[in-house]
Amino acid sequence: MAGPTLARRLGTGDAVVVGLCAMVGAGVFVAFVPAARAAGAGLLVGLAVAAVVAFCNAVASAQLAMSYPSSGGTYLFGRRVLGPWWGFTAGWGFVVGKTASCAAMALTFAAYALPAAPPWWSRGLAVLAVVVLTLANLRGVTRTAQVARVLLATTLLTLALAVGVGLAAGVRAADPWSGLDAPTGGVLGVLQAAGLLFFAFAGYARITTLAEEVRRPEMLGRAVLVALGIAVVVYAVVAVVLLLVLGPALGDESAPVVALVQAAGAGWASPVVRVGAAAASLGALLALLAGVGRTTLAMARERDLPRTLASVDPVHQVPDHAQLAIGAGIVLLVCLADVRQAIGFSSFGVLVYYAVANLSAFRQPAEQRRWPRAVNVVGLLGCLVLSVRLPLTSVIAGGAVLAFGIVGRAVVLRRRGT
Template structure:
């Protein structure tokens, strides 16, 4: 078995994580989340949802960081679940990640095309984007990291310009705290259900730190680098999302954010050139998320193929570039087929279900670690697990049913394959 090359520094890993999190979610996730909390009628409810998503993400991140330090190899929670809980738990995590994030790849490609392609050419442009970024990943992970640096820089610059323009008008800061009393989102279970559903949708935008853990076989000094990179990338994303949420609420109000599919563009609608900046930033962010997704899914596929949970020919590592080239090529083919044929408007909810299942297994695995490998209080694993269950249960019903169905199919396939061996 050929190992991957350890070429990434802590900065490289942080940048890859940021490019995953500060992706299309920051341009698209706030609208659906605002719709979920709109019945509560409070701007503060959206901030509470963002805070809950961040808390759950932090609990999950500490579990991932702690496990990645003990098991510095490709595969993320697929490996951790196998090592700490058994093969079936690892398979549940790996299957949920691969299926959910494959859908996310297609969604990111289509989001890029929606901002960058001429009308009517969205799907072909999305397919070309998938092929181009798969080629970048094929040439080596250091090229992935270099491109991720440029993508993060462009997106952060676009968001900085957007924030300055949006706040240069007449923001009404009273909208941010509107309705925070007992009659607001604290007034009943319906309000809290909306807040939890919004948190589940916003969690989709935070989930990029998983990509750092899946690169555990390619970072230098992984016991030190991976935990720092995961917590650092998550902290940076929380700051960016917090600034964006406050600005949106001050400029548009909760109803204004909920009433548009492109709230950032709407917030600067009176300044056309700023709208162009937002479009460029959104397209670039989508590419950044897609780039990191292809790398992460490819490496989890590699780990599953090594164990025989996926076809073993996918475990090949390129002799020169030291990347899982067959896994990434196969992923690119599947994603291209999806963007050319499938309507993925529900992909965020479907992906969130798979990712929350993945992190539930991570929290369970981290709970079993012995004191010498524990870097964070065990209570954080309990918070992460409870949060995953709560957010998963309150996702849109269609997303829950579809996710549960695909998960069940995967389990049945594995059961049918391992049963003859047991006999």
């Protein structure tokens, strides 16, 4: 059933900024550490694998978004191309996975902003960040894009400073590439690293979930590829410098970019890096909130979630009830969650989401296609392989929550008699 529509206020540049805000920060300030633990210096290979899978997913998402320019991303695409059950599986995986991502970003922000504070202080600050950015999203998507520009610029300047300091100092790890030819954990370790690093690349989904608010939907493909390309370059540069300066010890650091400037003898830069890391986390959280709220809106329109979540604010034209519900869920997770476990859980849900996207793109008719089907096959297989190679606890938890949603939908449909 059709409901109120969202306003088309975003330009292509706005879409790129929102997508980059969701990507830049997650990998640099969170995901490199567990990836290095899984693969050592082989995380560079894992990064390349994650980038290839992300490219395939981005191509599929962009192709679908240009054909179906409405809120909901792969939830909508799966319903239109494959059927309601496929759409629900993608949407549910996205909502629960990205809700966990939001909690991880809020906790990361607090950890960098208050590095020596008691745990309850950090969690309190994380809750405050969720509340403030939820309110920012409720003020309208153009305000979201404006705030995202400021946060993205701050993040990129901070990373440029850290990389510049790391290269200029001339400090090098004794054996920075140790394990590159025979990675820690072998091939399976590299695949686990790729799955964890995929958490960093998944931000371009924010662009396709905003399809109903972009003035020129036909430009979504360009926005997705530009944002992903910039993010890959940023991650690759930072990863190489981190390994050059820290070497295999990267996997032992809780704040790798701060450790980078300290190892380079530039302790004065540590507070600046912490501010930049906090800004990156806030930027990712802001963009994530927008994307999850809009997928929730789309699912509620189709009665896969309570209909009250389909509400659109008449003044600001944003999914107000969905945004408030997601914000409340994130606050709960912030009070209970562990950042590193949230990364694996999030990756599992989002890899399921993109597996459906690749299958949907594969099934599109020839007149809607812009890339060969082989790209979709590579993307689909990549998503499936990486999802099962995540840490076992993440796979079990993600599978259980996914099954809970599917069984719940089956029960609701049976009660409705449909």
